[in-house]
Amino acid sequence: MNWVVVIWSLVAGACLALAAVHLIAWVRQRESLANLMFSIVALATAGMAACELLMMFPGTLDRFTGLLQWYNFSRWLVTVALVGFIHFYLRAGRAWLEILVIALRTLGLIINFSVSPSVYYLSIETLRTVDFLGETVALVEGVPNPTVLFSQISLLVLAAYLVDTTLRAYNRGAGNRALRIGLGSVFFVLSLSAQMILVLWGFLEMPIAASLFFTAILGVMSFELSSDVLRAAKLTRTLQIRERELRRERDLSDAVFNNAPGVIQLHSQEGKILRWNSVGGAPGHASGSEGRFFWDIFAKEDRKKAEAAWHAAFQDGRSEFEIDLPFPDGTARRFLFIAAKVEIDATPHAVVVGVDVGTQHRLAAEASRQREELARLSRAVAVSELSSSLAHEINQPLAIILSNAEAAQRMLASGSGDMDEVREIVQDIIDADVRAANVIRRLRAILRQGPPELEPIVAAELVEKVLGLAKPDLDSAEAQVTVSIPKRLPVFQGDRIPLEQVLLNILKNACEAFGKDSPQPRRISISCTVENQDIVFSIRDNGCGLPENSAEIFDAFRTTKPNGLGLGLKICRSIVHAHGGRIWALPNKGRGATFHFSIPLNSGKP
């Protein structure tokens, strides 16, 4: 055994092993052509190594010549496969360069087989022996064929191709991987070229050792390929982890989707249902919903509404709408849908969430009904408690009227009464009559049921009308009234007669608040402003002011007046509340008090 045999056998064996490994890799993964090419390169290199080894111990000249032919064939195969490998591995080569390299090499092979004895020699003279690595090996003596240059050019073009492809791959981001493979290959190709020229021209006394260089190239390529394998393994692990995470995400979203206490749907930008949950067996959850339009799950008469609302969400990003959702059992429940536009994978989608609000609506309606019932009951109780008081209130003026009338009758019958007295009696009768009428009006206001009947009201007109009604009280109180209402006050919706009553009551209270010891001049000012979507009436007087427990003045049966029922302000409050507004009173800094009441400008839903 000697070093030459050891090295070349080792190279051939290693190459075969590599070829086998990568062939198996390619068989398992057919699209990985780089592996196939690598395998061929390795196989051919093994062939080269075998030929070289045999050529070092040829025995006869003819045998050497035959081996040289096959050696060249191996070289050709190595080159073609190397180009193929680079082509498939780096995927950056210029096609024309690749063709050129292969064409030149193929031409060299053709020449090799057509010219005798080979592309290297015009004629081979003798075999001589030299010492190489402590072994006597055979070298040929012959006339070098000029076509050997052709072979060298093809090597240089191959080197150029490798450099070019490497740089292109590097620029495309292939990184150090390309540099290592490309430049490593170039280095060994150029080294091989140099060695061959030196040997063929007889400057170096050693056999051609191309297989060693190609083995080095194989080593570089193999190193990269195994790095790839390692990378792939790592990637696989990462992918597995990601996949687990994705599955968990998916499970989570499925759990949310399927267990949400309401409707959740994902829609395409056309409105088709992509994903849905199956809660409550509502339509749109059953199988077969996929691909249907969202609005088709509703009753026919609701579809237009749903479609419009859905498109509104798509345009505005979000919309809410209430609609009846039909169920398979024939019932329908009120749902509140919230639709929102979302971007999924750069494509607009819609997410729609629906909540059953039927129960809330029913509860709210029930609560509202109970409140109304309670209000009606408490009104009934109040009325019953009041009935005696009211009887008093009505019977009192009736008694006054009757007695006055009877007195007048007697006077007239006896002829004793003077006309002045009779006139006075008649005036008293009229006053008492007005009083009785007022009591009845108040009573009607209390007993009145139902929501206000709305109509557009101009504040200035309302105030003017009430000032007309309150004229007798204002005159007898000798009050000076100033009104300040902006011209451009918006018209509001209200129930005219009750609102007049509110203003009238407050004005009458103001008149009574002056009492006997109020200072002259007695002033009442009425103003009207708009604050936060409310129209606010303010009635200010310089009378006796509010009682200490001013918070209770709006409760029933609270009165500071000897003959008052304590209902006026209570009624005012009921009326204002029925309009969705509020009423309050504040003491002035000086004398008197200011009463305010507000009516929402949009009191469409009192």
Add this chain to the structure above:
Amino acid sequence: MKEHESIHLVDDEPALLKALSRLLRSEGFDVKTYGSAEDFLKKGKIDRPGCIVLDESMPGMAGTELHRELLGRECVLSVIFLTAHGDIPMGVRAIKEGATDFLTKPAKDTELISCIKNGIEKSRRLFAEQAVLNTLRERHEALSRREREVMEHVVGGLPNKRIAEMLGVVEQTIKVHRGRVMEKMGAESLAQLVLFAERLGLTCKPAV
């Protein structure tokens, strides 16, 4: 028709007071008006025959409270309720407590006037009785202690002899006392003396 008796109107409603007094004055009554029960207690004369027409619901003292107050005093006025929201229990209670009448507003003039006239009659009788009683009381108080003792036994139906035994004096002395009692009390017979004693509410000591 002239009446010396006064009609006292008590009501918190000035307009009604005015109307009623017009009506009653046209009938010839002497009418006095009061704005509240307290006002009446301050100014009203209750020891003269007359009528009080009383509203129930008034700020301050109510009509029934005034009525009860008057019962505790030596009032000879007839009480007539005139109220706007009277009910049967209230009326029954008022009558039980001595009210002459219980009217509801608005009351017809004829009804009111006839009630007032009844009331005045009753008041007059009451006043007269009160006057008699007052006289008897004065006479009774004028008796000496021994005479009052003798009178009690006499109206109790005891013979003079028995009385003398009880008081530890001779029968003749009792006879003298008895004669004085009859004279001072203005009784013409034993029967009349017994009547007087009853009116005065004296406790007669019954014969054993």
